[in-house]
Amino acid sequence: MCNYDEGCRGSLTPIYDFINSYRKKQPVRFHMPGHKGKSFLGFEEFDITEISGADSLYEAEGIIAESEKNASLLFGSSATFYSTEGSSQCIKAILYLLLSSSDRQKGKRPYIIATRNAHKAFFHGAALLDLDVVWWQPEKREALCSIKLNISDLEQLLKEREEKPIGVYITSPDYLGNVLPIRDIADLCHKYETKLAVDNAHGAYLHFLDKPLHPLDLGADLCCDSAHKTLPVLTGGAYLHLGKNTKQTLQKEARQALAIFGSTSPSYLTLLSLDYCNRYLTFDYHEKLKLCIERIRILKEDLLEAGWKVEDTEPLKLTLRINYLQEQEKRNGPWLAEKLETEGIYPEYADPDFLVLMFTPENGEEEFLSLEKILFTISAEKAAWKTESRQPVWKEEKRVQIISFREALLSQSEAISVESAEGRICANPMISCPPAIPIVVGGERITGEDIKLLQYYGIEQISVIRND
Ligand SMILES: Cc1ncc(COP(=O)(O)O)c(C=O)c1O
Structure with missing residues (x-):
């Protein structure tokens, strides 16, 4: 090969x-x-x-x-x-x-x-x-x-x-x-x-x-x-x-x-x-990878059957769509991550709509089984089955770049709360890893829609260019 x-x-x-x-x-x-x-x-x-x-x-x-x-x-x-x-x-x-x-x-x-x-x-x-x-x-x-x-x-x-x-x-x-x-x-x-x-x-x-x-x-x-x-x-x-x-x-x-x-x-x-x-x-990586992918495929099939919403992804990831929030009930990515973590299972990433687990051939069968066990217990409660994203609308086409990335990054800036950022120019998108993907980028004017999205993803502070 x-x-x-x-x-x-x-x-x-x-x-x-x-x-x-x-x-x-x-x-x-x-x-x-x-x-x-x-x-x-x-x-x-x-x-x-x-x-x-x-x-x-x-x-x-x-x-x-x-x-x-x-x-x-x-x-x-x-x-x-x-x-x-x-x-x-x-x-x-x-x-x-x-x-x-x-x-x-x-x-x-x-x-x-x-x-x-x-x-x-x-x-x-x-x-x-x-x-x-x-x-x-x-x-x-x-x-x-x-x-x-x-x-x-x-x-x-x-x-x-x-x-x-x-x-x-x-x-x-x-x-x-x-x-x-x-x-x-x-x-x-x-x-x-x-x-x-x-x-x-x-x-x-x-x-x-x-x-x-x-x-x-x-x-x-x-x-x-x-x-x-x-x-x-x-x-x-x-x-x-x-x-x-x-x-x-x-x-x-x-x-x-x-x-x-x-x-x-x-x-x-x-x-x-x-x-x-x-x-x-x-040496035997190719074979090990093949077996691991087959095991993940079976896991995905079983989870689909149990009612989970499984995204169609590259073979080493399991991405679950989960986003049901009601006053009394909260079923979203961070909720699921917390559930898993109390069982000693740590996922890669969670946001309000998704939970991502990453596998390699180094995950043993007993690890698959313990994950399966907890996910099946949760799906038996049926609550994970509902999905109802409250994601604000992305209006990418409305974005306006006022100054270059470089100028924005090197300007005098200040960190302010997201809720007060409408109309300000972003200096440096402060978004940590994972996923380290900015919603609004340096040099763009921050819109009301951006603020809703930033808040949706739990981002509270943003670095903007100083007005003085
Ligand atoms: C899509 C993507 N690109 C690049 C990086 C940066 O990779 P590294 O952590 O190896 O610097 C990451 C990190 O999570 C990523 O998710």
Whole structure:
């Protein structure tokens, strides 16, 4: 399924081999980090810095470059780069690469076409790079995390503008697990000679399906995967992948692009974990993934039968629609999350309409059974069956960008209560993770509809530009 065996000439785990042999020597460490390899939490002896032989992430040509090459062979990319600061770092690097590789007419402001459910790293990147955004507006929006899109609207945007965008940026899968038709979108982008970048933070595993559905398999030019979200990798571990047809120049620049947005002390524990994951993916992962997906499919079927509203998502997510609120009765995402948590089961995300659970092959059968047990008990009460969303209407088309993201982010700002924000200009959308998707973005005037939506999602404060 992957051409790893043919392509990998050296070790499967060069970073692990190096660190393991270093720690076994019980070296005298007159170098960072300050724990000196002594055990405080138990993993310190594996945590090193750029000592000789350990390579250096942003100038990699030794064990890190070798390990990245292994990852590239596994994913079928033209090049893969590690990030220890998540897809958040990769997204900013992707925007930088799109900008630096675009041919623009002098004096014209660069812009990117993007979908509105972007993670906040996108907005930070656009502000730092002073990019404008033209929104590929949703056909209809009914949720914070997901949007329904019409491809002909993208074609219209690509056709009607004289100046080419630096690229098209989409999020797929999104936080609720919906996937976009990436192949069609990629074909359209290429027809109009622009690049497709995909925030695939939630979909690293998609390449390892029987029928691979990773953005690289479907024609994307650049994408990022949060390895830590769906693979057994420590938090922060992510990949920046370049598609099969990307130019050599982009490959050369990618490392520097990541360096611009990253720390000069990337975590070796995270690099070690990314490295070790290549081994995990090489052996029986494909089979384990298949079994896990089949188990989730059965769970979904049983839940549907029991009356739950199960969303149609990518295979490793279970998204339940639950939103019934009456004076005496409260049945919504946070309510369900609390019910599960009292049984020791912790979901990924809950909002007033949805609850999201994320699975990997590392969830054992007993974990499936305990989840099933509590969900069946709740559905036996029949209350979960009703749905009646009170979500205010999204009026995306009414939004007005008054100043650029950059100007907004760098302006004098103040945090005020959402209820008093109508008419003010948003400086920085304050929305925490998960899902870190802004409702109103920097530089936009806040409308009455925005306020209703912010309140609906429990957001009480917003950063606005000061009036004085
Ligand atoms: C859709 C999406 N993109 C990007 C990110 C950022 O990923 P990371 O946490 O790896 O920086 C997230 C984080 O939750 C996300 O949900």
